[in-house]
Amino acid sequence: MFNELVEINKRPEPFEYYTASELWADEHTSRKMLEYHLDESKDVSSRNIHFINRSVEWIISHFNLNADSEVIDFGCGPGLYTTRFARNKIKTTGIDFSGRSIEYASDTAKKENLCINYINTNYLEYETSNKFDLITMIMCDYCALSPDQRKTMLNKFKKILKPDGAIVLDVYSLNFYNNREESAVYEFNQLSNFWSADDYYSFQNTFKYDREKVVLDKYTIIEKSRMRVFYNWLQCYSVEALKTEFEENGLEIVEVFSDAAGSEYRSDSLEFAIVGKII
Secondary structure (H helix, E strand, O other), X not given: OHHHHHHHOOOOOOOOOOOHHHHHHOHHHHHHHHHHHHOOOOOOOOOOHHHHHHHXXXXXXXXXXXXXXXXXXXXXXOOOOHHHHHHOOOEEEEEEOOHHHHHHHHHHXXXXXXXXXXXXXXXXXXXXXXXXXXEEEOXXXXXXXXXXXXXXXXXXXXXXXXXXXXXXXXEEEHHHHHHOOOEEEEEEOHHHHOOOOOOOEEEEEEEEEOOOOEEEEEEEEEOOOOXXXXXXXXXXXXXXXXXXXXXXXXXXXXXXEOOOOOOEOOOOOOEEEEEEEEO
């Protein structure tokens, strides 16, 4: 038991493990994640419905999107953004790891007679010869990726972006990092049985990495018949650090906001959003 507790509380190296596939492919957790996506009152898997509506309205206006525009949403979930883009006659593509979310999004598009190209895959592996006017990656998805994975994404963005196209994504700020504390807690059936339909104990360890400005929420889920570990990495940024990362990959940040709804940038924001373009 002592050795097991040592392993549970062990601090991994930054981005040492990647467990997105286990999370999104699992029958139970993918269903619970979809429930969170569709809860319009909460900012859990998705922003609340009021923010999403304001965000879509701002994006369409700010980038002058119309029936000739082509937009691709990385991490589209159940289509909360893509559905709204398509309702405005915008040519839309959505990519997500969760087959359950893509199925829900596709059903919604079919019911509303919307033409949306949905792709169920890990967006790190997505390849296309198409070019887009706008790339979106919202809900701080970018922050869950390792440095190598982020480089892969930025190179992918540059490859599929039209010469005058733009990128919109949001990230956690250093204020978010500073507000988090290291901790170790355990709970019975955490988050209303989010991790399993069966009884379990969840050990949640939060680690901070000062040099890299990374927060890790490590979940060790112990059931009668198995033990699983999930790693939720949260890379945090200053505006200057994100600008450097973009420039190193042939992109530049041309605008900064406090969120992906175009709110004026504030230095005390827990997140911020950027508009990027090809240099």
